[in-house]
Amino acid sequence: MINKKAVYFIIFLTFFFSFSLSYILFQNKEKVISPLAFGDKGSKDVKDNFFKKNVVHESKIYECPLNGELHTKTQKNQWEKRRPLGVMIENHEEARPQSGLSSADIIYEIVAEGGITRFLAIYYCKDAAYVGPVRSARIYFVKILEGFGDYPLYAHVGGANTPGPADALGYIKTIGWSLYNDLNQFSVPFPYFWRDYERLPGRATEHTVYSSTIKLWQYAKDKRSLTDIDSNGNQWNTKFIPWKFRDDASYENRGAITRIDFGFWTTFASQYSVEWFYNKEKNVYLRNNGGQAHIDKNTGKQLESKNVIIIFAQESPANDGYEGGHLIYNLTGSGDVLVFHDGEVLKGTWKRESNKELFRFYDSGGKEINLVRGQIFVEVLPIGNKVNYF
Secondary structure (H helix, E strand, C coil): CCCHHHHHHHHHHHHHHHHHHHHHHHHHHHCCHHHHCCCCCCCCCHHHHHCCCCCCCCCCCEECCCCCCCHHHHHHHCCCCCCEEEEECCHHHHHHCCCCCCCCCCEEEEEEEEEEEEEEEEEEECCCCEEEEEEEECCCHHHHHCCCCCCCCECCECCCCCCCCCHHHHHHHHCCCCCCEEEEEECCCCCEECCCCHCCCCCCCCCCCCEEEHHHHHHHHHHHCCCCCCCCCCCCCCCCCCEEEEEECCCHHHHCCEEEECCCCCCHHHCCCCEEECCCCCCEEEEEEEEEEEEEEECCCCCCEEEEEEEEEEEEECCCCCCCEEEEEEEEEEEEEEEEEEEEEEEEEEECCCCCCCCCCEECCCCCCCCEEECCEEEEEECCCCEEEC
């Protein structure tokens, strides 16, 4: 007669070894990497379900052409199938906290009107599945974006269209972007743009339009035949000349400038003043906006950049009769620049011969400045504005 205790013991041992073997195999199998895992997804469940349950073992050795940040082969495979995308993100107090700024490769900040700044966030190497609030175009942002190769994508909601020197929509049509690489929300339907009505209480409706870099790149591919190439097979980056990049300075070679602060228009200093605080350990600059930590709603974290570049440019009124006061900036030629990275500041000159080029930054000896790998934040201030740093 079979001993029941022996049978139970054999069953237990069989179950134990089977479970242990399955666990070992599962832990060591190759992970499946989703391309949507890179960049901010704007939701806690995505981060929990991917980043915590899937360990990405790829080496980060591939340089992002826009800001030099190093990424994986999987990420490189993604950006090589698309072209740069500029998104117009507002900075009105009711628009805060914005979503997706931390995922941008490069950000430009300039006054849009009435002392209120706006951001041109440029994406290429990373995704932001939730980005906004998206707002209207301004002509100087369009002219900056022209420097990012042939027909970069431009996402916005309408734009300045009063006849005169600040007519952004007219300029977009003149340069051949309209209904092509220009992704104006008025011509791009839902679900590529949408309103987040959960953010509406206490806010005006114009502060609720959002989009997604993933959706916008998909729309450009499906509806406009624009990926890394156009319908004729022309690459976007044939004439694009990137900046030069370098690694972080070693800890002992990092500087001691720990704070930068400035305003755009003195009458709006409290709401739109900017402070950058240098973290020597991480070698990054943390951003305050209007006296408070500038948070990305996607991540819940304060914005940080590797490079803070302050360009001084001539600002003047458009005098086009628009009640809000359209502006124009002279962003070609040359002017003064301050480049902050590695806890130090370089005083130099910016140069830009045409709208088809990037700004170039040169030190006092005339040598082009190599930027530190990582996000680049460019602040454009009127000539004569004071910048404090210590």
